[in-house]
Amino acid sequence: MTFQEKIRQALQEKEVPFDKAIRSLNIRSKELEPYIKQPQGRLEYGRNVIYRNQEVEVIVVYLPPFAKTLVHDHGFSKGEVHIVQGSLLNLIYNKDLSVNKIESYQAEEFFHVEGDTIHLMFNPTPFEVISFHVYSPPLTHNQTYPAEGRG
Numbered sequence: 001m002t003f004q005e006k007i008r009q010a011l012q013e014k015e016v017p018f019d020k021a022i023r024s025l026n027i028r029s030k031e032l033e034p035y036i037k038q039p040q041g042r043l044e045y046g047r048n049v050i051y052r053n054q055e056v057e058v059i060v061v062y063l064p065p066f067a068k069t070l071v072h073d074h075g076f077s078k079g080e081v082h083i084v085q086g087s088l089l090n091l092i093y094n095k096d097l098s099v100n101k102i103e104s105y106q107a108e109e110f111f112h113v114e115g116d117t118i119h120l121m122f123n124p125t126p127f128e129v130i131s132f133h134v135y136s137p138p139l140t141h142n143q144t145y146p147a148e149g150r151g
């Protein structure tokens with residue numbers, strides 16, 4: 001069974017809630033190695049869509065040491081994020097782009113985002129961070145916001 005087949009199988013179990021299904025995958029950093037994408041263009045992080053169907057979109061995010069994502073929302077999708085390797089800070093913004101709160105997550109932890117969750121993920125460590133993201137429905141109308149917001 002390929003990695004993609006394993007993902008498809010786990011996520012199509014209708015009786016299993018989304019977040020439980022993602023936890024049941026028990027993703028390991030070794031499995032994600034082939035899917036690590038280096039940062040490109042102005043992005044400080046690598047982002048690789050590894051699976052997508054009508055219901056879900058699965059993305060592997062690679063944050064090199066001290067890198068951060070853009071400030072962004074998730075359109076109409078909810079998502080589960082699994083920190084597979086390393087530790088990161090999750091900065092959550094208000095609608096006016098002021099920082100609402102800062103959360104800290106380490107390997108083996110998960111967090112949830114809603115479509116209107118505006119956030120940024122930052123790797124404050126000298127070690128690589130790999131995270132595994134599952135969105136439902138697939139991302140559309142998700143947008144990024146200028147710079148790091150306003151404070």
Ligand SMILES: [Fe+2]
Pocket residue numbers: 072073074113119
């Ligand atoms: Fe996000």
